[in-house]
Amino acid sequence: xxxxxxxxxxxxxxxxxxxxxxxxxxxxxxxxxxxxxxxxxxxxxxxxxxxxxxxxxxxxxxxxxxxxxxxxxxxxxxxxxxxxxxxxxxxxxxxxxxxxxxxxxxxxxxxxxxxxxxxxxxxxxxxxxxxxxxxxxxxxxxxxxxxxxxxxxxxxxxxxxxxxxxxxxxxxxxxxxxxxxxxxxxxxxxxxxxxxxxxxxxxxxxxxxxxxxxxxxxxxxxxxxxxxxxxxxxxxxxxxxxxxxxxxxxxxxxxxxxxxxxxxxxxxxxxxxxxxxxxxxxxxxxxxxxxxxxxxxxxxxxxxxxxxxxxxxxxxxxxxxxxxxxxxxxxxxxxxxxxxxxxxxxxxxxxxxxxxxxxxxxxxxxxxxxxxxxxxxxxxxxxxxxxxxxxxxxxxxxxxxxxxxxxxxxxxxxxxxxxxxxxxxxxxxxxxxxxxxxxxxxxx
RNA sequence: CGGGGCGUAGCGCAGCCUGGUAGCGCGUCGGUUUUGGGUACCGAAGGUCGUGAGUUCGAAUCUCGCCGCCCCGACCA
Numbered sequence: 001x002x003x004x005x006x007x008x009x010x011x012x013x014x015x016x017x018x019x020x021x022x023x024x025x026x027x028x029x030x031x032x033x034x035x036x037x038x039x040x041x042x043x044x045x046x047x048x049x050x051x052x053x054x055x056x057x058x059x060x061x062x063x064x065x066x067x068x069x070x071x072x073x074x075x076x077x078x079x080x081x082x083x084x085x086x087x088x089x090x091x092x093x094x095x096x097x098x099x100x101x102x103x104x105x106x107x108x109x110x111x112x113x114x115x116x117x118x119x120x121x122x123x124x125x126x127x128x129x130x131x132x133x134x135x136x137x138x139x140x141x142x143x144x145x146x147x148x149x150x151x152x153x154x155x156x157x158x159x160x161x162x163x164x165x166x167x168x169x170x171x172x173x174x175x176x177x178x179x180x181x182x183x184x185x186x187x188x189x190x191x192x193x194x195x196x197x198x199x200x201x202x203x204x205x206x207x208x209x210x211x212x213x214x215x216x217x218x219x220x221x222x223x224x225x226x227x228x229x230x231x232x233x234x235x236x237x238x239x240x241x242x243x244x245x246x247x248x249x250x251x252x253x254x255x256x257x258x259x260x261x262x263x264x265x266x267x268x269x270x271x272x273x274x275x276x277x278x279x280x281x282x283x284x285x286x287x288x289x290x291x292x293x294x295x296x297x298x299x300x301x302x303x304x305x306x307x308x309x310x311x312x313x314x315x316x317x318x319x320x321x322x323x324x325x326x327x328x329x330x331x332x333x334x335x336x337x338x339x340x341x342x343x344x345x346x347x348x349x350x351x352x353x354x355x356x357x358x359x360x361x362x363x364x365x366x367x368x369x370x371x372x373x374x375x376x377x378x379x380x381x382x383x384x385x386x387x388x389x390x391x392x393x394x395x396x397x398x399x400x401x402x403x404x405x406x407x408x409x410x411x412x413x414x415x416x417x418x419x420x421x422x423x424x425x426x427x428x429x430x431x432x433x434x435x436x437x438x439x440x441x442x443x444x
Numbered sequence: 445c446g447g448g449g450c451g452u453a454g455c456g457c458a459g460c461c462u463g464g465u466a467g468c469g470c471g472u473c474g475g476u477u478u479u480g481g482g483u484a485c486c487g488a489a490g491g492u493c494g495u496g497a498g499u500u501c502g503a504a505u506c507u508c509g510c511c512g513c514c515c516c517g518a519c520c521a
Binding site: 009011012013014015016017018019034036037092108109138140142143144145146150151155157209218283284285286318319320323352354355357358386387388389390391392393394396405407408409410417 | 445450454455456457469470471478479480481482483512513514515517518519520521
């Protein structure tokens with residue numbers, strides 16, 4: 001993409017409404033624009049990152065054998081009356097009435113709807129286990145939205161629902177989700193720690209929240225430093241293997257890690273003092289096993305091997321997709337702007353032409369652009385008639401992990417400069433080698 | 445929902461107390477500057493002062509209502 005043909009409304013000054021760094025940077029980098037309290041438009045740059053995060057979630061869900069689908073944002077109130085949550089949910093649920101005076105609601109979650117779909121079409125244990133998920137906009141009418149996309153009213157969320165014939169199978173689904181979530185967050189360059197949590201209004205027996213450590217987090221968290229040393233890495237997982245998934249879950253849930261809701265001082269004090277940590281965390285996902293909480297009242301049963309009708313065991317599993325952008329920025333930025341992890345970056349690298357209009361520099365940039373594109377990479381070429389300083393400042397602000405700087409001085413010696421946004425380290429390389437290096441970084 | 449604050453040019457703000465018809469910086473547009481970390485200079489455009497009513501000869505300024513937004517708290521993925 002050429003910057004002169006793109007829409008990137010960066011702000012030099014910080015809008016006064018933004019309090020925390022991720023919100024400020026998302027506004028300044030031209031990623032989002034507030035449409036109303038807690039509701040945002042996703043401008044091109046923000047949209048690209050949102051789609052990247054979404055793509056990773058899709059890939060990892062499907063790797064775990066979960067099936068994508070899409071449910072609507074608007075739901076009939078009747079379903080919610082059936083589960084009893086229409087009254088229980090309270091004013092956070094946005095209620096709407098259509099022209100026929102029918103009660104609708106903008107879905108804050110989809111347990112009722114998915115249960116309805118399930119009971120309409122599935123009746124035998126032979127069809128189980130099954131996990132369906134979707135990534136869809138949700139609405140919760142927070143009393144006080146804040147922190148940009150970290151706590152908006154409208155938000156994009158992946159929610160998945162498992163259906164299993166018995167407890168053991170459902171627990172495997174729970175474990176499978178935990179493993180897939182660990183992979184998902186790590187691919188986004190995040191360390192998200194699973195913490196034993198409170199089940200909240202959704203209800204349930206077993207639940208973990210995934211938290212990204214950050215000063216601006218809304219939850220106070222207590223953990224054993226040992227857990228931050230765990231890395232998922234390239235390990236291959238057979239998601240159908242119950243023991244293997246259970247083993248990984250055990251590994252990640254053994255060190256103490258809890259939010260303030262479930263924190264137990266007595267147990268925490270058994271952690272060696274030098275490893276005890278107290279911090280704040282941003283919740284970016286949660287997994288629940290809730291058994292037959294919805295299947296029972298809504299009549300979602302299957303016939304088991306013995307020929308009996310039994311309510312299915314369910315769980316639900318969420319990832320806050322739009323919120324993750326805020327969390328990633330909170331965890332990865334500096335004074336000059338965002339530092340995107342390579343897994344989610346909106347463009348693979350930037351090309352800065354220091355002297356737009358200089359025949360040599362222009363040609364070198366075009367060649368770099370074509371060569372990178374031919375490798376399957378997406379560069380952002382700053383071809384504006386701007387001073388070098390302005391171009392550098394823009395690149396730093398929008399956080400592309402790699403920058404290739406092209407100027408007449410370097411070209412005289414046959415080199416361009418490849419700079420890491422994260423470390424600031426630069427290397428002078430021939431254009432060909434620079435392209436090869438970037439391609440190698442992204443495995444292209 | 446309780447408490448506090450804000451709304452004046454695209455963005456950040458001053459002016460309001462003490463009424464006299466709107467200003468600064470950045471950005472934008474047109475030039476000059478040829479420039480390796482937001483360059484400098486010249487010129488220009490851009491505002492029903494959130495909105496409605498009231499007081500007044502006269503309201504951005506005073507009074508009241510409404511709308512929107514932000515902050516602290518309670519709540520929350």
